[in-house]
Amino acid sequence: MADLSTNFAGIKSPNPFWLxxxxxxxxxxxxxxxxxxxxxxxxxxxxxxxxxxxxxxYGALSYRGHRVMGLNNIELITDRPIExxxxxxxxxxxxxxxxxVIVSLMVESNQETWHEMVKRxxxxxxxxxxxxxxxPHGMSERGMGSAVGQVPQYCEQIxxxxxxxxxxxxxxxxxxNVADIVPPGMAxxxxxxxxxxxxxxxxSVTGVNLDTLIPNPAVNGKSAHGGYCGPAVRPxxxxxxxxxxxxxxxxxxISGIGGVETWRDAAEFILMGASSVQVCxxxxxxxxxxxxxxxxxxxxxxxxxGFKTIGDFSGLSAAKLSDWGDLDLNHRVVASIDPExxxxxxxxxxxxxxxxxxxxxxxxENGSRVPVIxxxxxxGCNLCSLVCPVDGCISMxxxxxxxxxxxxxxxxxxxxxxxxxxxxxxxxIPH
Amino acid sequence: MELSPEQINENFKxxxxxxxxxxxxxxxxxxxxxxDAPCAVACPTHIDIPExxxxxxxxxxxxxxxxxxxxxxxxxxxxxxxxxEVLCEGSCxxxxxxxxxxxxxxxxxxxxxxxxxxxxxxxxxxxxxTLGKVALIGGGPASLACAAELGRLGIQAVVYEEKExxxxxxxxxxxxxxxxxxxxxQEIKYIQDMTGFEIKTGVRVxxxxxxxxxxxxxxxxxxxxxxxxxxxxxxxxxxxxxxVGATEWIEELRKKPLHATKVGPKVIVVGAGNTAIDAATEAxxxxxxxxxxxxxxxxxxxxxxxxxxELALKDKVRFQWFTQPxxxxxxxxxxxLKCHRMAPGEHDESGRPxxxxxxxxxxxxxxxxxxxxxxxxKHDFLSGIDGVELQWGLVKVDDNYRxxxxxxxxxxxxxxGGKEVVNAVYHAxxxxxxxxxxxxxxxx
Numbered sequence: 001m002a003d004l005s006t007n008f009a010g011i012k013s014p015n016p017f018w019l020x021x022x023x024x025x026x027x028x029x030x031x032x033x034x035x036x037x038x039x040x041x042x043x044x045x046x047x048x049x050x051x052x053x054x055x056x057x058y059g060a061l062s063y064r065g066h067r068v069m070g071l072n073n074i075e076l077i078t079d080r081p082i083e084x085x086x087x088x089x090x091x092x093x094x095x096x097x098x099x100x101v102i103v104s105l106m107v108e109s110n111q112e113t114w115h116e117m118v119k120r121x122x123x124x125x126x127x128x129x130x131x132x133x134x135x136p137h138g139m140s141e142r143g144m145g146s147a148v149g150q151v152p153q154y155c156e157q158i159x160x161x162x163x164x165x166x167x168x169x170x171x172x173x174x175x176x177n178v179a180d181i182v183p184p185g186m187a188x189x190x191x192x193x194x195x196x197x198x199x200x201x202x203x204s205v206t207g208v209n210l211d212t213l214i215p216n217p218a219v220n221g222k223s224a225h226g227g228y229c230g231p232a233v234r235p236x237x238x239x240x241x242x243x244x245x246x247x248x249x250x251x252x253x254i255s256g257i258g259g260v261e262t263w264r265d266a267a268e269f270i271l272m273g274a275s276s277v278q279v280c281x282x283x284x285x286x287x288x289x290x291x292x293x294x295x296x297x298x299x300x301x302x303x304x305x306g307f308k309t310i311g312d313f314s315g316l317s318a319a320k321l322s323d324w325g326d327l328d329l330n331h332r333v334v335a336s337i338d339p340e341x342x343x344x345x346x347x348x349x350x351x352x353x354x355x356x357x358x359x360x361x362x363x364x365e366n367g368s369r370v371p372v373i374x375x376x377x378x379x380g381c382n383l384c385s386l387v388c389p390v391d392g393c394i395s396m397x398x399x400x401x402x403x404x405x406x407x408x409x410x411x412x413x414x415x416x417x418x419x420x421x422x423x424x425x426x427x428x429i430p431h
Numbered sequence: 432m433e434l435s436p437e438q439i440n441e442n443f444k445x446x447x448x449x450x451x452x453x454x455x456x457x458x459x460x461x462x463x464x465x466x467d468a469p470c471a472v473a474c475p476t477h478i479d480i481p482e483x484x485x486x487x488x489x490x491x492x493x494x495x496x497x498x499x500x501x502x503x504x505x506x507x508x509x510x511x512x513x514x515x516e517v518l519c520e521g522s523c524x525x526x527x528x529x530x531x532x533x534x535x536x537x538x539x540x541x542x543x544x545x546x547x548x549x550x551x552x553x554x555x556x557x558x559x560x561t562l563g564k565v566a567l568i569g570g571g572p573a574s575l576a577c578a579a580e581l582g583r584l585g586i587q588a589v590v591y592e593e594k595e596x597x598x599x600x601x602x603x604x605x606x607x608x609x610x611x612x613x614x615x616x617q618e619i620k621y622i623q624d625m626t627g628f629e630i631k632t633g634v635r636v637x638x639x640x641x642x643x644x645x646x647x648x649x650x651x652x653x654x655x656x657x658x659x660x661x662x663x664x665x666x667x668x669x670x671x672x673x674x675v676g677a678t679e680w681i682e683e684l685r686k687k688p689l690h691a692t693k694v695g696p697k698v699i700v701v702g703a704g705n706t707a708i709d710a711a712t713e714a715x716x717x718x719x720x721x722x723x724x725x726x727x728x729x730x731x732x733x734x735x736x737x738x739x740x741e742l743a744l745k746d747k748v749r750f751q752w753f754t755q756p757x758x759x760x761x762x763x764x765x766x767x768l769k770c771h772r773m774a775p776g777e778h779d780e781s782g783r784p785x786x787x788x789x790x791x792x793x794x795x796x797x798x799x800x801x802x803x804x805x806x807x808x809k810h811d812f813l814s815g816i817d818g819v820e821l822q823w824g825l826v827k828v829d830d831n832y833r834x835x836x837x838x839x840x841x842x843x844x845x846x847x848g849g850k851e852v853v854n855a856v857y858h859a860x861x862x863x864x865x866x867x868x869x870x871x872x873x874x875x
Contacts, residue, residue: 065460343527346466
């Protein structure tokens with residue numbers, strides 16, 4: 001049986017599933033309920049100076065009938081008194097000594113204020129501190145949140161101040177609203193942080209109401225850009241986690257955040273280099289109960305794969321991330337349709353015909369609806385197998401397993417022109 | 432035990448209730464949007480089904496109805512009465528995954544109901560009908576669809592209906608749990624308002640107005656007269672009280688409030704086609720205690736669709752296969768039906784075994800009502816129209832649905848002997864387009 005217990009930069013939790021700093025961790029009541037449900041840790045909703053919120057606060061992206069593929073918010077940090085939060089943090093920690101309670105902080109950018117705030121958290125018995133350098137809306141207009149995270153120099157400076165006062169591990173939460181995630185990550189490392197977490201939310205407008213013509217969410221006739229999260233942002237988050245964990249000089253633990261809903265998503269983040277994962281949107285949609293699938297799914301998959309601990313597979317896939325120039329140009333695959341599995345929707349045909357390389361033909365045989373791959377035109381792009389609604393019906397078959405690999409960079413290094421291994425056929429405009 | 436009117440109304444409630452907005456979007460989004468989709472190929476009117484479903488998914492419900500009605504102007508009634516299980520839904524690729532087919536019928540109803548309820552006209556039609564004039568005989572689906580298409584093409588169309596209301600089988604023949612009178616009226620009013628054609632009810636051509644007069648006043652005449660009364664059994668005692676034809680019985684049912692049709696506790700329906708099933712399930716839903724379908728062949732030869740058969744089983748209808756009625760018994764009123772047992776014999780040219788009587792096998796089924804559902808006879812007045820050739824009582828037409836008399840076109844049941852509304856709509860559209868072509872070229 002797989003061991004899910006986690007030691008993240010010295011913060012211990014029974015499993016790697018933490019609630020991200022967000023509305024689900026707004027109060028002791030909620031965090032207590034979350035731990036009862038099986039969550040391993042919780043990052044408390046960000047504490048800081050007093051603020052007030054607007055309403056409404058959320059906008060969402062629906063895709064073909066699926067609600068909340070992406071969620072955005074214009075809510076600020078906690079609007080409850082700091083003293084109340086600190087009291088509840090103490091209570092929760094007393095009730096749940098083995099669970100991770102991490103306190104998210106965001107205050108004005110001055111050393112004294114940070115020192116004071118960190119000291120107050122030290123006294124609660126909390127297991128760690130997370131610095132919110134990521135919030136891209138509202139607080140950033142006041143010089144906090146992503147206004148800090150986007151400038152590596154500020155990022156490093158504030159981290160240094162925090163480390164001067166901190167007695168517990170400190171995690172720096174990074175904003176994805178940057179061209180490259182590495183510089184702010186390295187800045188956190190230079191500032192002495194014990195770990196980083198990413199990604200925070202992405203600048204976004206989720207949509208426009210076509211009746212009122214007001215962008216979402218509407219606040220009395222106006223809107224503001226918000227922070228985007230949920231399943232839609234996961235690919236962006238995976239890339240950022242992967243590129244940071246893969247970076248040669250970066251060596252802090254990473255808490256992965258961004259659209260985690262199921263154990264599969266969690267496994268992917270860990271494979272890309274995370275050693276804990278944080279979840280918010282899925283809980284905002286379905287409640288704390290989703291953790292049971294996260295725990296059982298991940299542990300059964302680990303058993304199946306022979307991984308005993310989270311550390312056994314953390315980062316395995318990030319190691320396979322490489323530069324495009326190092327990919328094998330000689331590798332050749334061609335699509336193959338399994339006629340037994342094909343249901344004849346011909347979605348692959350029209351996708352290839354209009355969206356790719358005109359390498360799929362409609363069946364000529366009477367009555368058959370199984371399309372035919374024209375191998376002479378197939379460039380192995382994979383589009384057909386992605387749009388096919390039947391699992392395992394279209395596979396990409398390797399044509400030259402024994403051919404030695406040679407990448408773009410290797411061609412250039414050898415002073416040769418890269419050739420590539422696929423047909424260049426273009427269908428002609430009919431006369 | 433007699434059922435209360437409320438219970439009867441409950442028994443006749445919609446068997447395919449409408450989709451809610453949210454359900455429609457969920458169902459629409461399940462569609463794979465197949466290329467050259469098998470469902471659209473299976474539809475006799477070739478509605479671009481993936482397209483109209485995609486439009487529902489995007490919230491373009493009016494555009495969806497436009498796609499449907501452009502191909503099938505009676506898309507609202509077809510959504511309810513089509514045997515979708517054997518047409519569009521029966522060819523859905525999801526069935527190959529052992530997953531449920533897309534609920535195409537109900538999605539089509541969703542879109543068409545939307546525009547009918549809100550009175551949204553999905554296409555512009557010429558106000559002035561200046562291209563020509565067409566009379567349409569019979570006010571059923573074929574003529575209504577043809578008149579609407581003619582209206583869209585700028586041709587003046589006048590439908591002559593003998594009964595008090597237009598609609599034909601939609602109004603007088605379909606089981607009310609599939610299509611109600613109100614829905615039929617709403618649809619006719621909608622397509623009439625949108626396309627602009629006239630309906631004259633209570634007028635029987637040949638009695639109230641002559642064919643000669645129509646021929647003089649109109650450029651073309653479209654025959655959409657359907658088929659006539661229920662076929663006789665030609666057995667002794669058929670004239671007894673309580674012996675009725677299925678189409679006539681269903682027509683009476685549709686003319687009155689449901690509970691006004693009294694049905695005895697023991698009902699026999701002769702025949703196993705879709706009309707027989709309708710009559711049997713309707714009798715059961717009205718409160719008949721024992722409903723028996725007798726059919727001289729076996730289940731495998733039953734002409735009814737499988738899903739109709741299952742509907743009858745749900746209504747506790749009993750099936751007596753290989754049973755041939757030979758005499759209606761009773762003293763003035765039906766008391767029973769004497770039948771022969773039959774056995775499958777040699778195969779005939781249709782490939783079906785010919786039922787042959789089993790000697791000394793007579794038996795009696797008690798009954799107070801016998802409903803004859805072994806098909807309908809053809810209209811005999813058709814043979815009186817000059818130059819309109821018939822074949823086995825049906826009107827002979829070419830690919831343009833033009834008869835051998837160039838003044839006459841025809842479509843629907845009087846051409847195919849009795850198929851679905853959707854087939855009639857297709858004939859009607861083809862005929863309308865053909866008439867339009869001739870008129871546009873200045874021909875007659």
